[in-house]
Amino acid sequence: MHRLIADRSLDDSWLGVDDARAAYRDMVRARRFDDRALALQRRGWMSGYPPFRGQEAAQVGAAHAMRDDDWLVPTYRSNALQLALGVPMSDLLLFRRGHPEFHSNHDYRVLPQAVPIATQLPHAVGLGMARNYRGNDEAALVCFGDGATSEGDTHEAMNFAGVFDAPTVFFCENNGWAISHPRDRQTASATIAEKARAYGFEGVQVDGNDPLAVREVVTDALASARDGDPVLVEALTYRQGAHTTADDPDRYRPADPDLPEWRRRDPLDRYETFLREAGVVDDEFVAATRERADEELAAAVATAEDEPSADRDELFEHVYGAPTQALDAQREAAARHPPDGSH
Template identity: 50%
Template structure:
């Protein structure tokens, strides 16, 4: 049995600085049009299998349609708020497909698309954003933590889960989804340090979409890249074109399996872009111009993957039609179920906050009961 003292000891051989630093340019397999990227030589990263890419394509098409439907429901007042992830499909779908069923996913409020790709019921996934329950799905059964609204507070939790699993002899990996704004929070740095010191099997995927709400990346950090932040803690970093589905799948699969095999934590920075405003309450025209958005639209991850698969003879018109029809059926089901008025007990507001309700909670619950009685 490993002793507590042994768990505190650093590895006998420390990695060289060069082993911790990310690539000079983001890893990419495809150019902006879905053709081969110049060079296309990435050493340690294997090109994903065609079957996995076809699965990714179908999931990305469904995810985008789901995202559009959720945005429409927000405008109709069926959701309290919805943070769109249009443009970030490759990151969210790639993260899910890189994991095994027994691995853990730690999402943020913007990662509802990833929950749908993991098989979580769409209506349950949107419960938080509807404001009708703390979390609409069972985290233990789905191996998916509740969506995290405070920035980066879920990152240390992911490290704890992964470390505990390793102590039990399991080969579980935890993957943390985080935005570029979250890297400016103390919890992110504590999680990196915790993961490195205890050699926890965690992958941190930073979806760098250029803005923390309205604050551009240049006002958040002076580091060469966000992936460089790992080196100071002893965490290997990597950069990837977040709108290249092949590259995202290749890099994340390698990172997850490296962590699983005992290679320690990995920090991956995916360069991507949020096409829509931060949420339905945001006016993005105040802080970014139309031309910038249009430039990123031309780097569309779904269009790039479709072009590549067609060029390889792995995708036909019938396949594309089938993916779109499945996405429309999925959206129609979401629309119908979210169109129904929610029913719930207001007293549930106080459920599952603490194992034993505090005096303050009991007092507040009493006030609510009196108000309802009147």
């Protein structure tokens, strides 16, 4: 099913002005965060970072579709989604500096970021199945990229969701590349959305550079999931930068990608233009939004820098219920190689 909602007006949407502005604020916050985090990593402030520039509309739109009692199961590139759901910027920065992921100890319905590809999908289905056992009205939204659809975990998760009617929305951000592999090297299917047919539920393709379209589609998908009908949402977007700061996309990606015009356009610029033309934002609103985002970010960086360095022993504390011989050996090896390189 295709729902590429690229041309619209606010009159066509059930969203009001306040919701449209809120989505813009969160997209600006996400863009400022991403740009600053990338700059911080480049000067050694953190060891690595996965940029998401270009995917803000998909993530913010999905976050604004979720209810307070829904669960988010993120991947490592889901920072915009987490920010829009209220996770502090400082938590995300501290995580990249080696601290526990939810440093502020706030009560979020957000699972830890999954770095191994697709391992989080079965967890999301497990959350959904648990909801069925408990009889409440929650749903789980799990995020992954197009490359994750090549992993066995994806098949297993979707198969279980279809068989057991798990209230799960599979949110695939198809940004065109799985590290250095284009989508057509990942699958021979015409779309990722159509893969849902094999598992007995609906697949929907949406313009991932339109936050209003994504919110509309994901809202419907979550409602369907709560009724026992999982949904696969394929959000078409584009990763503007590198896969991570250890990647050089110039080595494999053409400078002039052969993509539809709507997909090449920057989602933040596109959405701001739309809101300006609709009379929803003006120069004053845009400037104030950027200023507030920068102030929030400066405070988050200061909070992260004020925090003492993470205790490396904490890495080994919660891996198993009781330490294993191999884990003890790894702990001893780490102690012999301090972070500053001294011995």
